[in-house]
Amino acid sequence: MAQTLFDKVWEQHIVKQNDDGSTLLYIDRQLVHEVTSPQAFEGLRLAGRKPWRVNASVATPDHNVPTTNRDEGITDPVSRTQVKALDNNCAEFGITEFGLGDIRQGVVHVMGPEQGLILPGMTVVCGDSHTSTHGAFGSIAMGIGTSEVEHVLATQCLIQKKPKVMRINVEGARPTGITGKDVALYIIGQIGTAGGTGYAIEFAGEAIASLSMEGRMSLCNMAIEAGARCGMVAVDDVTIAYVQGRPYAPKGNVWTQAEAAWRELHSDANAVFDKEMTFQAADIAPQVSWGTSPEMELPVTACVPDPANARDDVQRQGWQRALSYMDLKAGMPLQDIAIDKVFIGSCTNGRIEDFREAAAMVKGRQVANNVKLALAVPGSGLVKQQAEAEGLDVVFRDAGFEWREPGCSMCLAMNADRLEPGERCASTSNRNFEGRQGMGGRTHLVSPAMAAAAAVAGHFVDIRNLSQE
């Protein structure tokens, strides 16, 4: 029978199908970071349990780490305690950790694929909602809570109910300047932040297949912002080429065997989906979010919407609250919105391609006077090293950007990198929730090239006009 990509991977991981409809699902890989793991390790200790399979989990600190003066260590004592707890827990339980001094340290969702820890067809979990990133490899990758982190550590399994499967097709060639991030924001704008709730989403179509692995990761990363359990893209030559030769990828005969199996990881021609939607790539412009939910986004050419045009009272109140929090007026062109800070980085857009695209926008230009701080934060030590080998750090510094050490940084502002109340940011991260980048801070979600262009102009601009110059 014709199967979807999701069904194939799911079926290969069923340990036991229970009578009550739940499935005991085997988990191949768990990524671990300092914020959602300490209580899980403590749970193991209290129950006298050991990890079921220690080499299935790999850890790195990312949320809390400073992006400056690494030689001073972590000065915030609370953050230091949490990162130290990760070090101690990994040492005690025998789990591999890329610690602060390691070149491989970085945002878990950048580090994992970079090391070849994420392979096509795997089941991947992490105590982080953006684990959906790894569906870019044709894997089932889900964010979980700390109780489930403990459950996976102890049993290598999760008790799951199979989600429904939705395919979102994006047909046609992506117009120039339209990245995986724009595609993600566009889709969320169309289907809403709950549009994918209860579903695994497979992204398909020419506009998806033509994305690099970096672009696919940005897209799947934001599947969670559409409420989906996970996002996925079928395996093809691009996937295989990315994985080959990475430190933890299989080698020799095992690679040959693996590759043959991975080539089957796509939905069959007649596979039936619970839901299917189709969008046209030609309709997608560079996106800018204007509100406090990722679904509150529009093409850069649009104006701030009028709550009078909302579909119902709940949405109207949401829009009014968002406009008030964001200090925006209905009808104002998005390109007139001036910004105070710029953040390029995160698990959504902290990979080498993201910095290349941003650097191309700022090369030979200067950050505008009204921009108080422009941050470029590589997703990992290896991304930083690669960018520096290409001279991108010099491009950013010359333009007035700060070139930082890897970590989650201003995506969620758990470290010192944050917005002050009222400050407005062009950000390549994934969430524009109230207070996300700092209490009272205002976030506009954009692609790396759009963030870089906004840094130079001091307000949002349509990068399609710049590239035509």
Place this chain on the structure above:
Amino acid sequence: MQAFTTLNGLVAPMDRANVDTDAIIPKQFLKSIKRTGYGPFLFDEWRYEDRGEPEMDCTNRPKRADFVLNQPRYQGAQILLARENFGCGSSREHAPWAILGYGFACVIAPSFADIFFNNCFKNGILPIVLDDAVVDRLFADCLANEGFSLEIDLQSQTIRTPSGQSISFEVDAFRKHCLLNGLDDIALTLAQADTIRQFENNRSHAAPWLS
């Protein structure tokens, strides 16, 4: 985990859609390595005028008078009535820990974000999904009647309103079983250890790159 069987509790209405876990418990409190102590910081930015910091004493912090949980009539509420897509965003289990720590044991909404929904069951909190229209009516009744309470019975999957009306709700059989009995599902899974090992053995031949 504490079992959930029945609850007769005061209802507090949170009348906004897409309440995210960053709002439920802001990031600075995620630096704690404990499972408890989050209740005083639930909805911190909406609840207090000042910026909250981990482990601070909240007794004398200035409160926002217009925030629903600060209103005298909702003190002691154990049931949170919410709108669509409640708990969206980050997977932080600190969100249900904060909700539980504050004193809520049940959240009612037209829809929940998946990860939050799942996390509730792991902590003895019952999330109940009801139709939009039913939730609308509960909001209206709650606002109109001070002291509006609901009686929730998980075994029979029913909610009883003060006027004696009965509303039924759905819940997964396995999750219900765990919640009613306060079961640690790790122990349940470990009872399947042999089946898991068998799966691993089979797979080490079929897909050696995964072992």
